[in-house]
Amino acid sequence: MSYLGNQPGVGSFIVSTERFNGTGSCTQFTITQTGIQDANVVDVIVSNVPQDPINSYSIANGVITFTEAPLSTDIIDARVLTTTVNVTGIADG
Numbered sequence: 001m002s003y004l005g006n007q008p009g010v011g012s013f014i015v016s017t018e019r020f021n022g023t024g025s026c027t028q029f030t031i032t033q034t035g036i037q038d039a040n041v042v043d044v045i046v047s048n049v050p051q052d053p054i055n056s057y058s059i060a061n062g063v064i065t066f067t068e069a070p071l072s073t074d075i076i077d078a079r080v081l082t083t084t085v086n087v088t089g090i091a092d093g
Contacts, residue, residue: 014081014082015079015080016033016079016080016082017078017079017080018032018077018078018080019076019077019078020075020076020078021072021074021075022046022069022070022071022073022074022075022076023069023070023072024069024071024072025069026069026070027065027066027067027069028064028065028066029063029064029066029076029078030062030063030064031062031063031064031080032062033062033082034062036061036062036080037059037061038059039053039054039057039058039059040053041081041082042059042064042078042079042081043078043079043081044056044057044076044077044078044079045077045079046074046075046076046077047070047071047073047074051066055067056068064078
């Protein structure tokens with residue numbers, strides 16, 4: 001296959017998972033990866049239910065802020081998605 005521009009690089013996706021326990025009152029949880037500003041690069045799952053980054057939580061400076069506090073029985077998984085390479089170029093054919 002030919003490409004316009006640079007040939008796409010080969011890389012891999014990295015998923016790191018952090019787990020927190022809800023308290024029923026705490027709405028903020030800090031992830032260890034620094035510099036995360038975009039809620040779209042973190043999948044947040046509360047007690048096996050995926051959360052919507054627009055309506056359920058936001059992220060700034062590595063802090064996840066929920067619109068409502070997860071219950072004390074909730075387990076929160078935050079999966080940070082990163083890649084080792086930027087893909088450039090447009091496939092031609």
